[in-house]
Amino acid sequence: MGRDLFDETARALLERTQDAHVVGQIHQYLAGGSSRFDLMRDPGFSEAMQQWYDEVADEHRQRGIDLAEVGAQVWKQWEDESINRS
Structure with a gap:
């Protein structure tokens, strides 16, 4: 995922979540204290992102767009970017 798209997604998730851990992780990332790859590996962030994605996918599915x-x-x-960074 491109950095701009990931940043936008993180900000959107920040507006939707009440989980203090996830909020802290996103703020740390946006402040440059961690990488997007670190954030993606965080279980709390991954779970919150999956929930957000499911909600967005349902909204788009109703409009005929398959986000899967x-x-x-x-x-x-x-994955390709992760492998290249390893």
Whole structure:
């Protein structure tokens, strides 16, 4: 996932979550204190992001847009970037 898109997603999730741990992790990331890869590995963030994604996917599904296919492409790109960084 490109950094701009990830930043936008993190900010959107920040507005939706009440979990203090996740809020702290997102603030740390946005302040430059951790990488997006560190944030993605955080179980609390991953769970909150999955819940957010499910809500967004339902909204788009009602409009005839299949985000599962889009998500699979983004996930593959993220994996490729992770492998290249290793």
